[in-house]
Amino acid sequence: MTxxxxxxxxxxxxxxxxxxxxxxxxxxxxxxxFADPIMSFSRDPISGSxxxxxxxxxxxxxxxxxxxxxxxxxx
Amino acid sequence: MQLIExxxxxxxxxxxxxxxLAVLCLVGAPAVADVLxxxxxxxxxxxxxxxxxxxxxxxxxxxxxxxxxxxxxxxxYEDLISSASIDVKLSASPYHETRKQEGASVDYLxxxxxxxxxxxxxxxxxxxxxxxxxxxxxxxxxxxxxxSMGYRRGWDDVFxxxxxxxxxxxxxxxxxxxxxxxxxxxxxxILTRNAILDINFEAITDQGYLASxxxxxxxxxxxxxxxxxxxADQIYPNTHTSTATSxxxxxxxxxxxxxxxxxxxxxxxxxxxxxxxxxxxxHPWHKFIFDGSLRYYRQNAANFYSDLFPRxxxxxxxxxDRELAxxxxxxxxxxxxxxxDFPWINKKTTLNGHYNHLIIDYSDFRNALLTGNxxxxxxxxxxxLNANVFTLFLSLWF
Numbered sequence: 001m002t003x004x005x006x007x008x009x010x011x012x013x014x015x016x017x018x019x020x021x022x023x024x025x026x027x028x029x030x031x032x033x034f035a036d037p038i039m040s041f042s043r044d045p046i047s048g049s050x051x052x053x054x055x056x057x058x059x060x061x062x063x064x065x066x067x068x069x070x071x072x073x074x075x
Numbered sequence: 076m077q078l079i080e081x082x083x084x085x086x087x088x089x090x091x092x093x094x095x096l097a098v099l100c101l102v103g104a105p106a107v108a109d110v111l112x113x114x115x116x117x118x119x120x121x122x123x124x125x126x127x128x129x130x131x132x133x134x135x136x137x138x139x140x141x142x143x144x145x146x147x148x149x150x151x152y153e154d155l156i157s158s159a160s161i162d163v164k165l166s167a168s169p170y171h172e173t174r175k176q177e178g179a180s181v182d183y184l185x186x187x188x189x190x191x192x193x194x195x196x197x198x199x200x201x202x203x204x205x206x207x208x209x210x211x212x213x214x215x216x217x218x219x220x221x222x223s224m225g226y227r228r229g230w231d232d233v234f235x236x237x238x239x240x241x242x243x244x245x246x247x248x249x250x251x252x253x254x255x256x257x258x259x260x261x262x263x264x265i266l267t268r269n270a271i272l273d274i275n276f277e278a279i280t281d282q283g284y285l286a287s288x289x290x291x292x293x294x295x296x297x298x299x300x301x302x303x304x305x306x307a308d309q310i311y312p313n314t315h316t317s318t319a320t321s322x323x324x325x326x327x328x329x330x331x332x333x334x335x336x337x338x339x340x341x342x343x344x345x346x347x348x349x350x351x352x353x354x355x356x357x358h359p360w361h362k363f364i365f366d367g368s369l370r371y372y373r374q375n376a377a378n379f380y381s382d383l384f385p386r387x388x389x390x391x392x393x394x395x396d397r398e399l400a401x402x403x404x405x406x407x408x409x410x411x412x413x414x415x416d417f418p419w420i421n422k423k424t425t426l427n428g429h430y431n432h433l434i435i436d437y438s439d440f441r442n443a444l445l446t447g448n449x450x451x452x453x454x455x456x457x458x459x460l461n462a463n464v465f466t467l468f469l470s471l472w473f
Binding site: 024041051062063064 | 134150261265268271273278317332345351370412427433435468470
């Protein structure tokens with residue numbers, strides 16, 4: 001009985017904890033580095049998508065590069 | 076020519092799940108913002124040179140916001156191709172052709188959700204491709220997390236050029252079609268005040284004519300004096316499904332520089348497994364930003380690939396496309412960006428250049444052009460590709 005009660009208390013605690021909003025652990029005023037262009041994953045989309053296309057045309061692998069490519073011949 | 080992607084008749088379970096997730100996201104995307112892309116114009120020149128192929132041309136990209144919640148993007152891309160590659164020399168004739176591609180998209184920002192829809196059209200003398208796409212991106216948890224989901228559909232027409240009396244023209248008896256579908260899921264997560272993580276998943280299915288109508292397989296044929304092999308048409312499966320998962324981690328260094336580590340795992344229903352590892356370093360200096368990158372890639376061969384088949388009609392599916400062979404490659408890249416104010420309008424402008432040297436070492440693709448010239452069939456040296464790729468472009472923020 002004690003075990004069930006303890007489990008119920010833990011589960012209730014977890015449940016209620018899940019209801020509270022997640023507090024951002026990196027505050028907005030601590031994010032100045034992400035505004036720096038050097039921290040962008042796609043600083044130059046026109047050139048980045050071109051190099052993705054160059055690799056994709058010569059490799060069996062494709063996808064998960066974060067861009068959208070059009071179909072083409074490419075051999 | 077060969078296509079990049081296309082739909083599978085019977086979809087795998089993960090594709091069905093991806094579909095369900097995409098639909099849920101589209102229907103139930105709560106209105107909570109993101110930031111629309113900056114107004115920007117880019118004009119680029121690109122050049123690829125290697126393996127007997129030169130591909131060059133211009134590309135333009137323009138983004139413009141209208142009001143607070145809409146952003147439009149237009150793009151144009153052109154390839155001027157001059158090809159005398161090892162495949163072309165073996166089974167076709169060197170050629171010159173042009174590929175043109177136009178694209179348009181719109182971003183709509185509502186609260187913390189960005190909806191994107193777009194269309195791309197590409198055409199060349201023997202290939203026409205259409206792609207439409209839609210995605211939803213949502214910021215959450217105090218903007219520390221951004222989740223994106225997308226769906227893409229493509230439909231292509233494949234033709235074949237043949238030489239008639241020395242003149243290259245369309246083969247009116249050859250017209251094939253290909254369909255593609257792709258599902259994407261992305262997560263961008265700020266980990267600390269100096270680190271951000273990006274995870275991407277993409278499932279792609281193709282259905283239709285997936286081979287190149289120009290490339291050939293070769294099989295042993297002792298009756299051919301000197302060479303000992305005969306060429307024949309490739310036979311590809313009509314379906315292809317792949318999944319790729321990638322992770323990118325970027326750190327901000329204490330001396331204002333950024334280091335990025337990336338890994339991608341790929342596998343597909345043709346038996347190819349691929350691994351991509353990349354490290355990048357970005358370092359600003361006065362009005363310059365310099366980039367350096369090192370990329371390593373390796374894959375095993377597709378299960379119906381062979382450099383040399385034992386005989387004609389050896390198996391149901393047969394291919395000799397280099398992209399399906401086993402190989403590993405290394406690419407070293409450098410880049411720069413120089414910032415200045417554009418004269419007369421005093422807007423931020425950058426002059427940029429990126430250069431990559433690509434080396435591909437094939438493990439089971441041999442130089443069949445050398446057969447009979449000191450080498451017997453099946454004992455030719457393995458093929459190796461060296462290529463130089465660069466872009467030079469101007470970017471203007473307005």
